[in-house]
Amino acid sequence: MSTWWAVLLASLITLGAVPAAAQQGVTDSEIIVGCSNSFSGPLAFTGEQATRFGVDLYLKYVNDLGGIHGRKVRTVYYDDGYKPQEAVANTKKLVEQDGVFAVIAPQGTAPVVATLDYLEQNRVPLLFPYQGSPVTRAKRFIFSGMTLYDRQSRVMIDYLVGQRRYKKFATVYQDDEYGKTFLTFFEKELARHGLRLVAAESIKRGATDVSAQIAKLQAATPEVTFLVLTPGPAAQALKERQKIGWKDTLMVSTGPLTDERYLALAAEAAEGVEGLSLWPDPLTSDLPGMRQYRALMQKYFPKNEPNRYSLSGYFAAMLFAEAAKRAGRNLTREGLIAALESLKGFESGILPPLTIGPDHETQKQGFWVRVEKGRFKPLTDWLRSE
Amino acid sequence: MRRLALASLGLLLLALPWLVPRYFVFLANLIVVNAIVAIGLNLLSGYTNQLSFGHAGFLAIGAYFAALLTIHAPGVPVPLTILAAGVSTAAVGVALGVPCLRLEGLYLTMATLAFGYVVSEAILNLDWLTRGADGLRVPVAGLGPWRLATDVARYYLVLAVAVLMVLAARNLVSTRTGRAFLAIRESQIAAQAGGIHVAAYKTIAFAVSAFYTGVAGGLFAFVVGYLSPDAFDVFLSVDFVAMIIIGGLGSVPGSIIGAAVITVLHDWLAAFQNYRPLIFGAILIAGMLFMPGGIARALRVSLTRGGGV
Secondary structure: OHHHHHHHHHHHHHHHOOOOOOOOOEOOOEEEEEEEEOOOOOOHHHHHHHHHHHHHHHHHHHHHOOOEOOEEEEEEEEEOOOOHHHHHHHHHHHHHOOOOOEEEOOEOHHHHHHHHHHHHHOOOOEEOOEOOOHHHOOOOOEEEOOOOHHHHHHHHHHHHHHHOOOOOEEEEEEOOHHHHHHHHHHHHHHHHOOOOEEEEEEEOOOOOOOHHHHHHHHHOOOOEEEEEOOHHHHHHHHHHHHHHOOOOOEEEEOHHHOOHHHHHHHHHHHOOOEEEEOOOOOOOOOOHHHHHHHHHHHHHOOOOOOOHHHHHHHHHHHHHHHHHHHHOOOOOHHHHHHHHHOOOOEOOOOOOOEOOOOOOEOOOEEEEEEEEOOEEEEEEEEEEOO | OHHHHHHHHHHHHHHHHHHOOHHHHHHHHHHHHHHHHHHHHHHHHHHOOOOOOOHHHHHHHHHHHHHHHHHHOOOOOHHHHHHHHHHHHHHHHHHHHHHHOOOOHHHHHHHHHHHHHHHHHHHHHOHHHHOHHHOEEOOOEEEOOEEEOOHHHHHHHHHHHHHHHHHHHHHHHOOHHHHHHHHHHHOHHHHHHOOOOHHHHHHHHHHHHHHHHHHHHHHHHHHHOEEOHHHHOHHHHHHHHHHHHHHOOOOHHHHHHHHHHHHHHHHHHHHHHHHHHHHHHHHHHHHHHHOOOHHHHHHHHHHHHOOOO
16 A cells, blocks of 8 residues: 555656746736636636637737737636636635736636635726626726616616616526626616506526516516626527517616627527617627727738627727726735726726725616617617716 | 655644645635535535536535524534534435435436525525525634634634545545445446445435535535525536546546646636636636546546656
8 A cells, every 4th residue: 555655756856847936917018817717617708709710819919019018918717617716716826826916807706706705805907897796896906897787687677777767677687696786776867757667577597488478567567678698598588579479578688698699599589679788799890999800800810700898898908008007017906906997087988987995896887778680789878987 | 765755744734824825725725625525525426426406505505504504593603513414405405315316317417407506595484593595604613712704714724624524535435335336436336236236326325415414514614604595506417527627537636736726717717707608618728638538537647657656
């Protein structure tokens, strides 16, 4: 048996021989940032687009122009396959081994929330995670990415009640933090207008049959039915509605759902669906920042079609680069946070002028769209919530 | 010679947090947790030949049990929490093991696979208890006046538990029970003819295996600090099976080596992003092709050939 222990011992020694960590992620010639994200698992497409074709796209552009105060930005990404324990392992590796300056654009509520305490304790900035649960709000080292779900609910209800004069609302929601956050805030915002939900049906994550829920919703005869789902079940819900010929309700999608993949899955059943869009149309928008985004995509990744996931990563990198520039040559984490907090009316050419307050939210808006001939057609200008 | 090797290994393990980069301590914790699961799974699959693809389910039960106990009864010292996690998971193991007595081979594998799915669905649906898909934040473990708030503190907890579990496993396999397990693996009919109560020993194997995995689950909760059903999918069960196959079926040191190899491999391959599953699969296939019987046997063969220790 002694051989065994000798072998174990030898292997442990070899495993331990890992190089030591660098200081803080800023050298004379380099800034290192990175994240743990989904490159395998259910959200692999989103993860890869946001990082390698989003964050990296903007940083390639910045680096080719000479970098930030003479420093090139290098990115490090690790795959967590949407598993929280691997996200924790990867994040510790990023901070302690790769010595990243900041974590940028990780994805998903569970993997991101699993790393929050660790990043706060170690005072590592967490920049623009791609998730909408309000748990990231108003923390010293965290800046939220997408418009948080409670704000989205408020924008949607205010628009539908205030401008469109609807009174009878129902919702079908995914039975998790994403769905329930919307549900709670729909109820709260409707109560502000003296209204309430006439029906609320839940769908467990991963469910494929939604016919019972749709039938119950139809029986409640709402004027507006909110879909708080992921693309697969939402497309099922639209097809089910078409099948049973339920026409006298307006289907409204929440922000995270309003994407191209959902349209592709639902096909003609999506026609006439309305929703909140958090990003300008990546393929057709004429905003100057959007034209530049497409031009850069064409230049650096000509084979990759523009989409809102890579756009979200691109925008995150743009904000980071802007703040790092403002923080000056002597870049520190505190300096970066101060620079982000000093952003007032920043013009990205993609989203409306951006000001970051003490809540550390970078996005507080969306605009209304309707699906016409398989594309999102804008119906309003930006709708904001303060 | 043997004492010397053991003593130096012990010293090395005790000093490990000061010899390696800080980040590696967390990885070491994961390795040790996985090693306990692998030993438990090996007792069931390697020794008794009852292949399980549902051990992520047992791990989840142990983890949630320990987390919920710590949340609702913060005064309970951590060794008791871990023990309770193991015992409750063992009870579930018996409940699964008894109906599985009627199943063999592929059918048993299917049943355990289904068990893994059932557990993760149950966690999703019992959201009043488990907080469902939102996940559960695990409080810091307490041991008398101490709070195990750092990776290093947790390393010593995990290591202490693992040493006990390894010693227990090594004793178990050389007792009457261990020999009965092996007899069942070689031939159930022959074992029965030899006077071994096959049903009883298979149930014991399930219970012991679940106990090990439940204990590991309890440690997992404190090591990771956050639980969500996403953590315990079927691929984790497959990883556990890969650990014992790569390490060596029916070998306690093999289980430990397998757990270390697979855990480090996952960590190392994370940098390959999209290519991770592909490379991981290729390495597994190569491992099984070139080291049938696992790393444990390959090493033993090469050491004896080389006229080693």
